[in-house]
Ligand code: GDP
């Protein structure tokens with residue numbers, strides 16, 4: 516896509532801050548080799564050889580270690596790259612880095628090495644992001660997913676989608692170019708069938724990407740309900756310690772309390788929210804507003820209700836205001852709490868109106884295993900999930916946008932036989948997909964993505 520411009524040479528400490536056996540300075544750019552030669556002495560650094568050298572600057576011996584030279588384009592960034600591997604002390608590394616800068620390099624911005632690799636077509640955006648994910652992985656599963664994305668598992672899926680979409684676009688554009696045949700072209704059922712097939716293909720990729728994003732960022736679970744239903748007790752029981760304040764005074768949890776919990780390697784971010792009721796007090800009202808925000812943003816909402824006070828298992832009857840507010844009932848689970856006081860059996864699982872119901876006691880722990888199992892199932896998590904790859908919310912949003920365009924186009928075709936409008940929607944869908952791999956990304960987006968990487972990457 517983009518040509519390797521005449522860039523400056525960048526340098527950074529590539530190893531983690533602090534002390535360690537080894538510390539690495541990485542250089543990339545046209546002057547990488549000449550700068551390294553000035554530090555390592557005159558004997559030439561051969562490509563892809565490990566040379567044991569003294570590192571000098573201004574006649575001063577700074578350190579000794581290995582120098583490795585990777586000539587472009589067969590390097591990580593696609594440019595000339597040199598690694599100086601010295602001892603991992605902050606003072607030594609700082610002196611080495613300063614030496615490279617005095618010799619003409621510039622301190623790299625966060626993620627700038629990966630950005631160059633992307634700009635030089637060494638990898639696409641999802642792969643560059645996968646490197647960051649691999650480094651940040653909080654679990655073995657998340658690391659495996661990142662590795663799969665890095666190897667192109669996600670990019671391949673997006674490319675398949677783009678290919679299907681391109682076929683469809685060619686067909687539709689051709690139909691528009693031959694107006695006398697347009698009606699036949701568009702009405703022959705092929706386009707409609709292709710659109711349906713494409714939507715099904717997208718739904719598959721979206722589901723995988725959603726699981727990948729959840730494995731990376733954690734599934735967001737909001738614990739909601741009326742005051743005293745046992746929300747804070749549930750959070751404490753899940754966390755296995757007392758973080759949330761439990762009292763029998765209604766309205767105690769006024770702000771959001773968060774807790775990261777792993778269930779069999781699946782990361783979850785629980786949020787204990789303020790009890791939902793008509794609050795007379797201003798402070799409590801603010802807490803309730805925040806609770807609603809949390810509920811809307813969550814991947815899953817656990818609506819905790821006191822089993823003794825429940826008059827119906829149907830959430831729409833049990834709490835009509837709540838189900839009205841929450842349009843998307845797909846992410847709702849009704850949790851019947853305090854079954855130690857009533858005659859529900861622990862772990863009872865039912866569905867009403869498609870909403871799962873699970874009976875627990877936060878006090879005795881009964882039913883908690885069933886609840887955990889349910890949370891895993893709700894996103895199709897299986898401990899050793901094969902075929903998942905790491906993905907980000909940004910990818911999901913782009914996929915959703917692409918799907919919305921295709922659905923809209925399909926509607927245009929269906930109700931108006933409008934080929935032109937369909938063609939435009941398909942073009943926009945492709946644009947959205949292109950943002951995922953970086954085939955069509957605005958500079959601003961790139962800046963945002965690479966800016967969140969750490970330095971030296
Ligand atoms: P929240 O306002 O929804 O966060 O509710 P809390 O967790 O603060 O609990 C309110 C009251 O209900 C406290 O006195 C808890 O001890 C009690 N409680 C919570 N869960 C259970 C349960 O499963 N069984 C019984 N018997 N009491 C519970």
Ligand code: ZN
Nearest residue numbers: 746747760768
């Ligand atoms: Zn509480």
